[in-house]
Amino acid sequence: MIDFFGIVSINAEYIILGILGITIGAIILSIVILFKLKELKRKYNLFMNGKDAESLEPLLLKRFEEIEKLTLANTKNTKEITEIFSRLQFVYQKVGIVKYDAFNEMGGRLSFSLAMLDNRNNGYIINSMHSREGCYTYIKEIVNGQSYIDLGDEERQALNQAIAGQGDVDLGDINSKLK
Numbered sequence: 001m002i003d004f005f006g007i008v009s010i011n012a013e014y015i016i017l018g019i020l021g022i023t024i025g026a027i028i029l030s031i032v033i034l035f036k037l038k039e040l041k042r043k044y045n046l047f048m049n050g051k052d053a054e055s056l057e058p059l060l061l062k063r064f065e066e067i068e069k070l071t072l073a074n075t076k077n078t079k080e081i082t083e084i085f086s087r088l089q090f091v092y093q094k095v096g097i098v099k100y101d102a103f104n105e106m107g108g109r110l111s112f113s114l115a116m117l118d119n120r121n122n123g124y125i126i127n128s129m130h131s132r133e134g135c136y137t138y139i140k141e142i143v144n145g146q147s148y149i150d151l152g153d154e155e156r157q158a159l160n161q162a163i164a165g166q167g168d169v170d171l172g173d174i175n176s177k178l179k
Contacts, residue, residue: 092116092123096161098154102129113154115162121145125155
């Protein structure tokens with residue numbers, strides 16, 4: 001038994017066990033640190049791969065320059081895409097067409113009404129009537145999905161198709177549905 005300053009008395013076995021535990025812990029910690037150091041060294045060598053600090057600097061500067069160019073290009077692209085979307089609001093996006101026989105003596109449904117509208121339902125209806133004497137074409141302005149001039153049945157059908165966004169349907173399918 002060891003007596004420290006006459007205050008604490010401890011058995012020598014406990015002291016030896018404590019020092020042994022600390023030593024084993026230090027050895028395990030050293031082994032773990034060595035493995036981590038080995039992995040870090042492997043990653044460093046892979047990163048450097050034939051380069052020294054002087055030859056690595058131009059590579060880093062080049063990458064920063066590329067990042068700056070990409071940032072500027074991204075800003076430019078974002079601005080251009082915003083401009084394209086604003087222009088698309090005024091492009092004819094909705095189409096409706098109805099083929100019909102304008103005059104009973106004519107066959108083949110050579111006459112048609114074509115509605116072309118933008119995203120806000122503004123645009124035109126073109127009505128072409130084919131007869132033996134010739135072909136007559138009329139145009140009517142559409143504002144907010146309405147015409148200030150009375151529409152014929154075929155023109156109204158073409159307008160309704162365009163507003164509903166059904167203009168991409170095959171013409172044969174549209175005409176069979178309308179009959």
